[in-house]
Amino acid sequence: MSRIIVTASTRMELSELLIATSAAALPGGGLLPVHRAEKGGAELLFAQTGIGKVNAAAAATLLCERYAPDLIINTGCGGAFAGSGLAVGDLAVADSECLADEGVQTPSGWRGLDLIGLPVYEGRGERLFNRIPLDQEVACRALDRAAAGGFKAVMGPFLTVSTCSGTARRGEELLRRFPGVCENMEGAAVAQVAFMYGVPCLEVRGISNMVEDRDLSRWDLKRAVGEVQRFLAVYLEQAAVLPGIH
Template sequence: MPLASTVGFISATRKESSIVLRLLKRSRPEQFYSGKIGKNNIVHAISGMGKTNASHAATLLMERFSPCIIINFGIGGAYPSSGLRAGDIAIANKEIYGDEGLWLKDGFHTVDSTGIPFLKKGREKYFNEFPLDKKLAGKAIKCFRLTPDPLPLAPKIKSGAFVTVSTSTGTNKRAKELEKRFNAICENMEGAAIAHVCAMYGIPMLEVRGISNIVEDRDRDNWDIKTASENCQKAVLEILKRL
C-alpha cells in the first residue's frame, strides 16, 4: 500500500473501538474520527448497529474521504461447529446476507432464486454473497504467523464465511440452520451491508471480528465482550502495520 494512504475503519459502537479511538481525534461529522497510525491516514466511522447504519457510514466514508481500503471490525458470534471460542479472531473471506430471500412451502430460498441481483457490475452479479478481498484476508492471516503472540491469551485465528442478520440468533436450532445453509463461521449485523457498498465503489474490504460468544441458546453470562473487543482491535492494529 502506498505511503500516507487513507484507510477507512468502520465499527458499530465505541465499545468495539475504544483502543483505536485513543489514537485518533474526533472530526466532522461527529461520527468520524481521524488521525495517523503508522504510515497510514485513518478515518474511522462509528456506524451504529445494523445494515442501514453500516451502509450509510460506508457511503459517507467513500464520498468524503476516498479510502483505498475499508477495514470493518467489531465483535461477532461464532457458529457452533466453527471451532472458535470467546476471545478468538475471525477473518471473513466473504459476507452473506442471511435474511434476504424467499420463504416458500419448502423453506428458505436465497435471492438468486428470484433472478434479481442486489448489484450488477459488468458481468458480475451479486445476490446474497459478497466475496471479500483475498489478498487482504491472506495478509491478515499471514501476519499472525509472522508475529509471535501478538495478542493476549494466544487466541485462535480463523478465516471463513460470515453471515449478516437483522435479527441476532439466540437459539441452537437457528444457529445450526444458518451455519449449515451458508457454511459460515461467524454471525454479525453489519458486514454484508458494508461489503455491498464496497463492491459498488470497487474498494477492497477486510473484516475482522473478535468472538464474544457462541451462537446458541442465548445466555449473556457466557459472553466475553471485553476480551473479544480488545483482541479484535489489537489484531486490526497488528494487521495495519503489515498492509
C-alpha cells in the same frame, strides 16, 4: 498518503484503537462521528456507524463518497457457529460475506435471492445475490499477520443477519442455508458498498459468544472487542505496506 477507514457499530468496538493511534475527532462529521490519525505512513479514519445493515450501508456510502479510501476495515464482535473452530476471545477473518436473511420463504422452505433472480448488485460483469466477495489477498495476509502475532484466528465465510441468533436451532438453520464461521449484523452491508465502489474490504471480528441457546454468563464482550482491537493496532502499524494500498 494512503487512506484506510475502520468502521464499527459502537464506540466500544473502536475505543481502544482511538487511544492506540491517538486519533482526534474530525470537525464537521455531522451524523457520522469520524476520528483521524496517521500511522505507518497512512491516514487512518475511524467511524462509528451504528448497528445494523441500514446504518452500516449509509455510513459506508458516505465514507466512500467523502474520503475515497484505499481500504475499508470492518470490525467489532461476532458470534461463532458450532464447528467453526472458534472460541470466545478468538479472532475471525472473513473470506466472504453473506446476506443470510434476504430471500424468500416458500412452502418447501427458505430460498435465497437467486430464486427470484433479483441481485443486490449488478455491474462490471457481476451479479451478486446473497454472497458478497471480499479481497482474498487482504484476508489471507491479515490471517497470516494474526498468526505471526500470536493471535488465534480462523478464516471463513461470515453471515450477516438482522436478528442475532439466540438458539442453537437458529444457528443450525443458518448453516443449512450458507456455510459460515461467524455471524454479525453489519459486515455484508459494508462489504457490498465497498465492492460497489471498488474498494478492498477486510472484516475481522472478535468472538464474544457462541451461537447457541442464549446464556449471557458464557459471553465475554469486553475480551472480544479488546482482542480484535489489539490485533488491528498491530496490523495498522504497517499500514503503508498493506496489500492493495497505494
